[in-house]
Amino acid sequence: MRVTHYDRQASVFVVEELEPFEGWEGGSFHVWLSDGTCDCGLFQSLHYLCRHTLAGCATASIEWVSYVHLVYKQEAVFKVYEMEFSPIPDESLWVELNRTMLRPNPVMRRKVTRRPVSTRF
Template sequence: MTMNISECVNSILKGVKNLPVCSLLKATYRRLAELFVRKGREAEAHMGSGQQFSQHLVKCIEANLKTARCFTVTVYDRNNSEFTVAETTPTGSFSLGSYRVSLASHTCDCGYFQALHFPCPHALACCAYSRLTWEPYVH
């Protein structure tokens, strides 16, 4: 992970690495300002089209939904929306095991639900089991 970050920074600063610190900061500021303007326009266009979530998020959710089909869900506590999710077949990204999911507190033992702030495959399996939509669980 460190290598990817350093390579990313090096590629961004490719043409200005040998400049003095002041020039380096100005170039970095200019590039960030351009990025924020571009991303702001993209977000405005996205919101103007009536879509609630970004394309990247929808792709991640679709991939997680495919993975969620390989799980068996057991209700642990229906009042608190807590479930136990067991993998029936290996998915590649998770090892065979059991995960505890709390939809009410937006947590899962795998850690992805808390870290990414959108439902992991285990949480999506619980949503499908309970016939709930996943949209309310996106931060």
Template sequence: MAAIDKNKESLPMMRVTHYDRRASVFSMEELELVDGWSQTSYRVRLTERTCDCGLLQSLHYLCHHALAACAAESIEWGHFVDPVYTMASVFRVYEREFLPIPNEKMWPPLYGARLKPNLAMKRKASGRPVSTQIRNEMDAIDCAEKRCGLCHGEGHTRRGCPNESHSDP
């Protein structure tokens, strides 16, 4: 129900403009603060369980437009949630026994074509992972002058330090 509570937060930004009580069709306006105010209209059909945003049909879950329509007319929204989201339905999934996978030696022999993976798509196992970040001029790093770790002088490193005493052991 956390998703429903999250959708309820946007209810003050919704307004019902038209309502057909017989067909349970709502016309909603969503007010958004994007470069000033902009309005977007959506039509919610509660009896058909559809909304112009498409979330109600695809997820079988109440979008914020449908929640605003229910709130505007004091309609109980609980019976518009698909039964698959109920706790009883979730527990029914785990009622059946999950059998463990038998030892590979007990598997039946495989007949037919064997699948071969595309080696070009195989991920490189060793080494540092390759970054997928797209870099731009904002990510550029100014290269600093080399400094020596011994004398802190510029232009050379510890290996080529002129101040290091070269004594052979």
């Protein structure tokens, strides 16, 4: 992977894939840092930097941490656990579940190779 074009004022990269990688065909991808988008679609859908964005930031010596969404930062994770969870004190207040319980049949279990499980010792 290499960066072929870079516009510092517009923060736009053109990153070229040299080899296919995990289903990605070779080609070029445009990365717009100011908009938080990439042609691959991962940057805008996950709000986390894709490999093309990281390659562009590394080439231009840009600190990539500022482009990570706030949800992925450590402070956001810690805020989830700030509030205490109070348990329900009395079991009579618990909601009763009226669902059918499904249990798998171990006889029908098969291996990944689609062969039945051997019962021989």
